[in-house]
Amino acid sequence: MRFMILVKADKNSEAGVLPDEKLLTDMGKYNEELVKAGVLLAAEGLQASSKGARVKFSGNKRTVVDGPFAETKELIAGFWLIQVKSKEEAIEWVKRVPFSGDTEAVIEIRQVFEAEDFGDALSPELKEQENRLRAQATAQRK
């Protein structure tokens, strides 16, 4: 099962404050453990929402709003994508994230859809298309 581990943004990440050396070192060790255990698929940090944008949909109309998105409490600062055997295992990994006590850090754990989760909604043709698309996207990165 794949899980997306979403790190919520806080005042510092939104202000563009970079992590200090201690956090980077601790996080480096943690990431290394994820790699050694063979569970890490991807990990990225995102620039502050002030550098981003939002697109809203209404029929054929598109509205673009520039960041920051101060009104939302649900902004994301980064993520890990991991492959584990259960939600419990995902939770165990997240508990080990080296966040010190003074942070208001919150991490959200969400299971990723696999093709078989869609049942009949994903026809054999669509499923094949999906597989092809993923294989090509992977090949392009190499």
Next chain:
Amino acid sequence: MRFMMLMIPKGYETAAPGTVPDAKAVEAMMKYNQALQQAGVLIALDGLHPPSMGARVSFEGGKPKVTDGPFTEAKEVLGGYWMIDVKSKQEAIEWASRCPGSPNEVIEIRQVQELSDFPEDVQKAASGFQEMQAQAGQRAK
């Protein structure tokens, strides 16, 4: 430049466990995904099960505390994402605008941090991160 397009579907915060999009929505989205792929900009994409099947971990006082989903206080949640590699934020916005989105959906565009965005001392402390990503197998070249 790598950008994440974060799909935020209003109402998904209260979706029941096991909720999946219908065939028509999946078909429309697959056409869009294919356009991204054919343009050579698609790096990765995934959909996420509803938050009612997830959990949150907070770290107040340095002690992890687990709360099972759904997260009643959340007014918006992530439904899925695309990771794309394009030349500018404008190009990312143009791609997001082509998505067959519904009125309840918003796509948030966020630039991904590259190591070169960090000052030298931070880059040093984070040394090995790119190798780690390469080993994990999902990093774009």
